Amino acid sequence: MSDHDFISGSKPIPLERGEGSFLYSTDGTEYLDAGASYACTPLGHSNPAVVDAVQEQVGKLTFVDSSFPVQSREDAYAALVASTHDGLDSAWFCNSGTEANEAALKFARSATGNSKIIAATRSFHGRTMGSLAATWKDKYKKPFEPLAGDVEFVPYGDGEELADAVDEETAAVILEPIQGEGGINVPPAGYLERAREATEEAGAALVFDEVQTGMGRTGQMWACQNAGVTPDILTTAKGLGNGLPVGAVAVRDWIADGAASHNATFSGGPVVTAAVHATISTLVEEEWPAHAASMGDYLTTELEATLGDEVREVRGEGLLIGIELKRGANRAARDLAINHQVLALPAGRTVLRLLPPLVIDQEEADQLIDALGAVIASDDS
Numbered sequence: 227m228s229d230h231d232f233i234s235g236s237k238p239i240p241l242e243r244g245e246g247s248f249l250y251s252t253d254g255t256e257y258l259d260a261g262a263s264y265a266c267t268p269l270g271h272s273n274p275a276v277v278d279a280v281q282e283q284v285g286k287l288t289f290v291d292s293s294f295p296v297q298s299r300e301d302a303y304a305a306l307v308a309s310t311h312d313g314l315d316s317a318w319f320c321n322s323g324t325e326a327n328e329a330a331l332k333f334a335r336s337a338t339g340n341s342k343i344i345a346a347t348r349s350f351h352g353r354t355m356g357s358l359a360a361t362w363k364d365k366y367k368k369p370f371e372p373l374a375g376d377v378e379f380v381p382y383g384d385g386e387e388l389a390d391a392v393d394e395e396t397a398a399v400i401l402e403p404i405q406g407e408g409g410i411n412v413p414p415a416g417y418l419e420r421a422r423e424a425t426e427e428a429g430a431a432l433v434f435d436e437v438q439t440g441m442g443r444t445g446q447m448w449a450c451q452n453a454g455v456t457p458d459i460l461t462t463a464k465g466l467g468n469g470l471p472v473g474a475v476a477v478r479d480w481i482a483d484g485a486a487s488h489n490a491t492f493s494g495g496p497v498v499t500a501a502v503h504a505t506i507s508t509l510v511e512e513e514w515p516a517h518a519a520s521m522g523d524y525l526t527t528e529l530e531a532t533l534g535d536e537v538r539e540v541r542g543e544g545l546l547i548g549i550e551l552k553r554g555a556n557r558a559a560r561d562l563a564i565n566h567q568v569l570a571l572p573a574g575r576t577v578l579r580l581l582p583p584l585v586i587d588q589e590e591a592d593q594l595i596d597a598l599g600a601v602i603a604s605d606d607s
């Protein structure tokens with residue numbers, strides 16, 4: 227197997243079953259899923275509450291379009307809005323992260339009457355044309371240009387440069403509260419507050435892309451709650467339905483009132499919203515965000531102690547952890563999977579990303595730490 231095969235998606239591990247923090251291949255081998263399949267299963271694989279809700283709903287009413295009220299959508303809507311800061315009182319469901327950001331940009335443009343978008347270096351917002359235009363890496367963009375432009379990039383983490391770029395022609399500033407794909411980049415204290423001030427002053431919409439940071443991973447339901455900053459638009463997807471394809475956009479009144487019409491056929495379908503309701507209710511009732519905070523502290527402290535000088539940095543918040551290696555992250559991820567049955571994700575060339583399910587326990591965390599210790603200490607990783 228070449229490195230290319232591994233990172234391009236053809237990982238040679240045929241999987242057939244998942245339970246909690248583990249995945250099982252067809253030959254019965256157990257893998258610790260330290261990437262939660264790209265943060266999509268915060269409650270672990272095949273969480274019983276979500277499986278039951280989905281099975282019941284699929285047998286009762288699989289689909290009806292969003293012009294009819296259905297209980298599962300109303301329950302999911304109420305749970306989502308209740309989980310956000312006060313002020314984000316309306317929401318719209320879609321099917322993915324990129325679609326949530328696409329909607330956010332349309333809402334911001336129509337509510338402000340402006341078109342200029344400000345995004346950050348090293349951002350990732352998705353691969354459809356609008357979200358892609360606000361994504362940093364040329365690798366994703368170049369072959370598809372020209373994109374739905376009018377996007378200016380400013381250095382992530384620099385509040386003053388951001389504030390300088392925002393003016394009365396700005397429709398939106400779109401930021402990840404902590405960057406995921408870009409390498410688990412945590413901005414300095416005060417950055418999100420500065421973005422809030424600058425957008426408020428200019429009448430622009432502040433969009434927080436919480437597709438990866440949301441759903442309890444950083445210790446609160448939404449990462450912006452750690453900073454105490456409420457955006458005008460919050461987008462999410464990945465873990466929202468614990469593995470079912472669903473995204474959402476939560477907005478303040480001025481966006482809801484000012485935005486032009488936007489919709490999608492599958493918006494808020496009964497089955498995916500049954501999953502959303504079960505996922506959010508379980509996260510909240512069983513207090514998994516607090517568990518994520520304490521397991522995140524444990525993992526980060528132990529990883530620093532174990533890996534010490536072998537790595538450049540361990541950083542992140544809660545169970546969104548990046549390990550900046552002195553070597554390539556793809557090789558380390560491959561070695562972890564093949565030799566230690568631990569699945570982790572690269573985030574850029576040298577950062578190994580850990581996004582375990584929030585339900586990871588201490589024994590599983592120790593297994594992860596031991597495997598990382600072995601791989602990172604060895605010469606061939």
Ligand SMILES: *Cc1c(COP(=O)(O)O)cnc(C)c1O
Pocket residue numbers: 322323324325327350351352353402406407435436437438439463464
């Ligand atoms: C994954 C991701 C997206 C794109 O989500 P898709 O569901 O793959 O379209 C957007 N923003 C962030 C921060 C992400 O991590």
